[in-house]
Amino acid sequence: MEILICGTAAAEGWPALFCICEACVRARELGGKNIRTRAAYMVDDRVRVDFGPDSYLHQLKYGLDYSRLEHLLISHAHSDHWYPTDLHFRRKGYSDVGDRSLTLWGNAKVERRFEEANGDHFDSYRVVFRAVRPWQSMDLGDGVVAIPVQAAHDTSEECVNYVLEKDGRRLLIGHDTGWYDELTWRLLEDYPLDAVVMDCTYGPNDHSRGHLGCASVVRARDEMVRRGILRADGIMVAGHFSHNGGWLHEDLERYFEPLGILVAYDGMRFTV
Numbered sequence: 001m002e003i004l005i006c007g008t009a010a011a012e013g014w015p016a017l018f019c020i021c022e023a024c025v026r027a028r029e030l031g032g033k034n035i036r037t038r039a040a041y042m043v044d045d046r047v048r049v050d051f052g053p054d055s056y057l058h059q060l061k062y063g064l065d066y067s068r069l070e071h072l073l074i075s076h077a078h079s080d081h082w083y084p085t086d087l088h089f090r091r092k093g094y095s096d097v098g099d100r101s102l103t104l105w106g107n108a109k110v111e112r113r114f115e116e117a118n119g120d121h122f123d124s125y126r127v128v129f130r131a132v133r134p135w136q137s138m139d140l141g142d143g144v145v146a147i148p149v150q151a152a153h154d155t156s157e158e159c160v161n162y163v164l165e166k167d168g169r170r171l172l173i174g175h176d177t178g179w180y181d182e183l184t185w186r187l188l189e190d191y192p193l194d195a196v197v198m199d200c201t202y203g204p205n206d207h208s209r210g211h212l213g214c215a216s217v218v219r220a221r222d223e224m225v226r227r228g229i230l231r232a233d234g235i236m237v238a239g240h241f242s243h244n245g246g247w248l249h250e251d252l253e254r255y256f257e258p259l260g261i262l263v264a265y266d267g268m269r270f271t272v
C-alpha cells in the first residue's frame with residue numbers, strides 16, 4: 001500500500017485559523033513542515049480515510065484525482081474528519097462522475113451528518129452508505145480489507161480507528177483516540193501490524209484521555225511491541241498535532257527521533 005498523509009493537524013489546523021499563540025506565530029514564520037492541515041490519508045488512489053474541510057486543498061496540493069476514489073472511510077463525525085457538505089458537489093450539475101459510485105463508510109452520526117448537509121441524496125450523488133461496526137471487517141476490493149478498531153475518543157458516537165490490510169501487510173491509522181482499553185489491545189493482537197500512525201494531539205503535555213501526547217505515543221509503541229502487535233522494526237509515526245502542544249516540527253523530531261518514531265508532516269509518503 002502506498003500511504004500519503006494529507007494532513008497532520010487537529011481540528012483547528014496549525015497555524016490555527018485565528019490564533020496568535022507563539023506556536024502559531026512561529027509556524028507562520030517558519031512554514032514548511034510546520035504548516036499542518038486537517039488530518040486525512042490516501043491509501044493508494046482508491047481509498048481515503050477521513051474527509052475534512054481541507055480535502056479540496058489536498059486535491060490541489062498533492063495532485064489527487066478524487067474521481068478515482070471508491071471508498072471513503074470516516075473515523076468519526078467531528079468536523080475536522082468529516083465535512084459532508086463537500087460531497088454535495090458530486091451532484092449532477094456540479095460534477096460529472098459518470099457511473100462511478102463512492103462507498104461511504106461510517107457510524108450512525110456520520111450518516112446523520114451527511115443527511116443534515118445533503119438530505120437523502122445518496123442516490124443522486126452516487127454515494128452508497130455502509131455502516132461501520134468495530135471489528136467487522138470491510139472488503140474494499142482489490143485485495144484491500146479494513147478493520148475498524150474501537151477508539152477511546154468521544155463517547156457520544158462510535159468512533160473508530162482503521163487497520164488497513166493488503167498483501168499480508170497492515171497499517172493502523174490510530175486517531176482520534178486516547179489510550180485503548182484492555183479489550184481493544186487484546187483484539188489488536190490478532191492483527192499484527194507493519195506500520196502505525198498514532199494520535200499525538202497533546203504534544204509534550206502528557207495526557208491520554210480522548211487523545212494522546214508524545215509520552216503516550218512512546219508508551220503505545222512499547223505496548224504494541226510487547227504484545228506482538230507491532231513488529232520490532234515496524235514503522236511508528238506520530239500525527240494529528242495541536243498547536244496547544246507548542247512543539248514545532250523540529251522540536252517533535254528532537255524528541256521522537258532517538259526513540260525511533262517518525263514525526264508526520266503534510267505530504268509524507270511511505271509504503272506498507
Ligand SMILES: [Zn+2]
Nearest residue numbers: 010011080176
Ligand atoms: Zn481530530
Ligand SMILES: [Zn+2]
Nearest residue numbers: 019021024243
Ligand atoms: Zn495557536
Ligand SMILES: [Zn+2]
Nearest residue numbers: 076078153176
Ligand atoms: Zn475527534
